[in-house]
Amino acid sequence: MTKTYRLDDGRQTLVLASENDRLPQVVYWGGSLPSGENLGALCAAHQIDVTGGMLDENPAVSLCPEAARSFQGQAGLMLSASDGRPLLPEFRLHSVEEGDALRFVCQDAGNGLTLTFEFAVDAQTRIITCQTKLDATQPVRLHWLAAPVMPAPQLAMDMIDVSGRWCGEFQLNRTPWSAGIRTRDNRTGSTGHEHFPGLMVPVTGATNTQGECYGFHYGWSGGHTMIAEELQDGRRQVQWGHAKDSEIAAATRFETAPLYLTYSDTGLNGCAVSFQRHLRERIVTWPKPDTPRPVHYNCWEAVYFDHKWPVLKDIAERAAHLGAERFVLDDGWFGLRDDDTSSLGDWIIDARKYPDGLTPLIDHVHSLGMTFGLWFEPEMISENSDVYRAHPDWALGPQDQILGRQQKVLNMARPQVRDFLYDRISAILRDNPIDYIKWDHNRVLPTPDAAQTRGTYALLDRLRADFPLVEIESCASGGGRIDFGIMARTQRVWLSDSNDALERLRIQHDAALFLPSAVTGSHVGPRHCHTSGRTLDITFRAWVAAQRHMGFEMDPRELDTRETEVLMRVTQWWKDNRAWMRTADILRLDSADPAVIAEQQQDPAGARFVVFAGKAATSAQISPRPLRLTALDPAAMYEITLANRDELAGLSRGTTALKERDLVLSGKYLMNHGVTLPWSFPERMWVVEGTRL
Missing domain, CATH: 2.60.40.1180 (Golgi alpha-mannosidase II)
Incomplete structure (x- = not known):
């Protein structure tokens, strides 16, 4: 007996079927089907033939393909008992909840396992959100759990996934479909410059503006894995999940991050617009939703660690004159932080540089009509810091690990670490009128660990609950942590540490497949770019920044009269248009x-x-x-x-x-x-x- 289910959002239809109470599988995903479509006939039409060299029945590419049912490709679940004994579960459909969403509960009574799949559609953004959850009656060790497994279109010749590097994020890779597996395995412990968790599968002939395309985004800020497989029989499956073996401890409950899906009949742009709208309108929570996005000034490339009151005062005045509405004090204000070798984790204002605290600078910034923001890197710790000397055991990984930017990573899974960071950060926020945090993350983890990401989420959630009007930017050496998971807790991303407008033109263009303008910071960099060595005209630098959430990140003292005039003119153009551009589709x-x-x-x-x-x-x-x-x-x-x-x-x-x-x-x-x-x-x-x- 075959049971069928469907979800519709006006542009796409998803049809699932369960045969003989086995795990459901997707039998159709694409353009909207007629309301009267005979789903039983559709399921029959979906079946492929059997011939020599094949099993007598084709194992289903189910929502979690099962090795125990002779599935010959990548299984959707790999786990073992707490004693290390491998488990090969076989699930049966137990119950289904239908409506605007679908919830399938499947059980393996013999192994004490319950697998739950959830699907929800958004008729406004055309996004399907789905997730897989695993419950066990006894602790088990999880090696791999896929979010609901989806088919890929047969008429696609290529897939487009996203790689990159520092100062070269969001590079699009076209890879031909062929027999076997393409795996993107991110072991860095965060989203990563190298592995943005997104995939586009265009049907042959699709371009930016026309044709069919399927889009995927895995909303998780930790290590993750993407598997795109073509089986011997020609069927294709796409799997997403946390990085394999990143669940360190045995437990009785596991779940994937949400997987966001969309289908487009207007090329890659149709998928891009759905992701942009869903992120902006469903994922991000805006502290002050009716406040225009402020023109942003960050002092990092002007002063680096050399904080001097007369210089900062002068720079703030010049930034305000250019049109800035937010002033951000970057790295170097705390501990004994004169370079990148010390003080991370201490988070106490440096009395040498700020004998009266941050108050004089904040008051001056406010007098110029700007709000004030501050840089933190909470998840990191320097060996040369008071906190590390007192708690070396708080660092994640072995003591003799390779350092990154002269620092280690705090173990965010430990409640006492999160409590310490909350106390230090909240004290700064309570004692100073701070509207904005630049939350940085400047090295990879020594090992992928899902608990690390959950701990970071918990700290961010606690701070957001107690300081709901503070906006937070996710910065990880630029674009090293950008995904819908972190964006559920932040409101802005720093797309790349490259302030080279030529490089950012391409980076912004490709990131627009997933990110809207409202969350994407883009700054006018210095005349001579510090990261590329290239010199670019102010007109080009200014207009590239005006494509997204505009800001400046250079020493305004370098500007000549013409550059000042051009920058002020383009900034005013952006202010005049920012209200409607905030919700514009790219x-x-x-x-x-x-x-x-x-x-x-x-x-x-x-x-x-x-x-x-x-x-x-x-x-x-x-x-x-x-x-x-x-x-x-x-x-x-x-x-x-x-x-x-x-x-x-x-x-x-x-x-x-x-x-x-x-x-x-x-x-x-x-x-x-x-x-x-x-x-x-x-x-x-x-x-x-x-x-x-």
């Missing part, structure tokens, strides 16, 4: 010129948009190719204007219309032919504003 454009990295930010109602067309290199051809827009009403007319036509170069000698006037064009024309832009040098940005008439 749509990656299919540029006909590979030298141009372009996106279209559009309000959800489609009434207005802005196109950022960044020229990352010299084009192969002389004149710019037309840039096709997307997601417009073909029958509507749009007025478009070149917002920064004053940045035209002298070598642009033609009569391109946008150089002189605004244009009114149809959505059909703008999507089929595209915008014809003026010529420009490389490392420049054109900004085109559009309004539906």
Whole structure:
């Protein structure tokens, strides 16, 4: 007997089936099916044939494929008894709860195990959220538990996963599907620069703006594993879970992080918009939701560890003059922190640098109309610190481990460690009017440990509960910890330590597959970038920062008169547009010129948009190719204007219309032919504003 179940959100349908009370499997995931679809017939149509060299029945690619049922691929559960004896469970469907969500409870009575799968759909964001939970009557050791296992489309030739490095995050990898397994195994203990937990599976022919695509994101801030497998019979499965063997202790309950899923029939952008909206509107909790996102200033690249009152006072005044609305004091304010070799963990204001505490600086910042933020790195400890000398056992891992940035990691699974950190951080927050924390994390863990992540979550949750108006940024040497798990506790991410606008143009473009503008910090860096050695013009640096949550992170004393004027003008443009851009969808454009990295930010109602067309290199051809827009009403007319036509170069000698006037064009024309832009040098940005008439 086959039992069937379905979930719909208006764009996608998910159909699951259980045959003879075995574990349910996904038999359809894709575009919306008719309400009257015969699910029994669909299940019959789903079955593949059996021939020579195969078992007499195809083991199901269930929500947790079972080795005990002769499944020949990666099993969804691997565990052993507390004495080390391997367990090979066989589950039966026990109960189902239906409605706007689905909950399947499956049991293996002989081994005392219960496996629960939960699914929920969001009709506004088009995201399916699912999770797997395991309960045992006796403690067991867990080696691997997959979130609900999903099929991958047969018509996909490639998969797109995400790798990277420090100052080079969010690199997209296209890998062909082939027989066997592609594994992304993150052993760093945090999300990692190298292993963002996301996957896109485009159907053949899909681009940013058209075609079908399937999206996955595993919302966990610790080590994780992705498995994409093509079986001998051609079926494909995708598994996500915590890093294997990262559950150190035997226990009676385990659960995966939420797995976020979405299907799109409008290319990669359809998946991207769903992830952006879901993160912004369902995951992030905003301390002051009605307050505009403030222009951000961080003093790190101006002073590093050299904190002097006259310098900080002067820099704050200059930042406010440029348009900053938040001043963040970075590393170097505590302990005896004159470089990166000491004092992490102490979290007491350095009386040498701040004899009267932080109050004079905070008061000065407030007098300039800015709020005040402060840097912490709570999960780390320096061997040269009072706390480490008193509690060397608080460090995670062996004593002779390799250090990272001259530091070790605190064992966040220990309640006394969390209590100590809470006491130190909360004292600073109670005694000082601090609106913002930059929460850093500057090294990998010595070993993957899921309890470490849960401990960090617990500390963040406690601080958020007691200081609900304090905004927190997740920074981990830049983009080393960005995921929906940490974003449920923070409101901003520092996408990369690279303040090179050319590098950030690409990083921001690819991160937009998952991240909205409102949470993505982007700062105008110094003229000569400290991380790349590249020198870039202020116009390009300013417009790249204006693509996301805008800020500055350089020494404002270096700016000349022209640079000051340009930065103030672009900052004011961002302020004038930030209200609608906060909830805008970021749509990656299919540029006909590979030298141009372009996106279209559009309000959800489609009434207005802005196109950022960044020229990352010299084009192969002389004149710019037309840039096709997307997601417009073909029958509507749009007025478009070149917002920064004053940045035209002298070598642009033609009569391109946008150089002189605004244009009114149809959505059909703008999507089929595209915008014809003026010529420009490389490392420049054109900004085109559009309004539906």
